[in-house]
Amino acid sequence: MNTDIFFFDVFKSLYLTETEKQAIRNCFHEKHYKKGELIILNGQDVDTLLYVVDGCLRTYFIDEKGKEHTIQFAVHDWWISDMVAFFSQTKAIYNIECLEDSIVFAIHREDIEKLCFQIPVFNKLYRSKMEGSIVGYQKRILANLSQNATERYERFIETYPNIEMSVKNYHLASYLGITTESLSRIRKEMSKRS
Template structure:
């Protein structure tokens, strides 16, 4: 059943004319993704952003040794793509996988740019979301540089309590930059404290 973009929190807040709302609805395309499905592969052209309305996606990188490194998780009301490739108009270096059945809206770069130019309220929303992403990435980098593994895990579960139940231990450990054994040890130590 088709969902209306304006049923979701981020879009409800926009004060738009009927024509502006219709212009936005016309360019966002809904897609259902099954658990385990890959929606972006390393080497593909990247001209789309994905807005998650239900479920969980992750971006990850595979190094030369074949090891996966989780870069980001995306759940309800999050935007996701290979941002380096998207903004520099190069091929993807990341992959995006669905960790559970997921519903998304997709928008192409040309449509996004047109909406930002024509609808100031949408441009403000997009900039706000982009700024939030930049802040999140910088906080994560600072945390990785200055915090031990336990502190990184505690920050993750405090900031994103709804994600932990959607991801496998090895995905979370990869995101935190630790082994699954370290993650188990940290959880055990924390459960003794509570």
């Protein structure tokens, strides 16, 4: 796989000079992770954002009772980090795990700030990605408050059709806030309707 091709897919809509392209490329660091590897652990410092080139990752936290709660999945062309820790410059409250072998590009906070200052179109792209992320989180909160489990599952598979095949049932159930048994029941009911 030529990761440079995937990397510049993110920036293909931007009109960049060769100098700007090189400045951006110099700030991103390609990293390879194995399935099951933890990239960020609760309690760590977090000063990087990760752009997913290939693979599937999930953000989760573990409550006081030891139960895992999946917050986010990320696949190709998604950004992921412990956003709370990243933006507030505090310790991680989440863990990020690779659900498949994954390739990501990591960029440090200082490099983002430098690129935003030096390259206005990068600043615009970064801002629009963060705005999109905020909108996504707001929609998820509203869905969790106003939709039943079946509606949340239907919305998930409609919005993220390629992710379901990459995640285990208990990860998806955790993301939806239901048990694996409830997820199985919902799938069975939906297959009867088809």
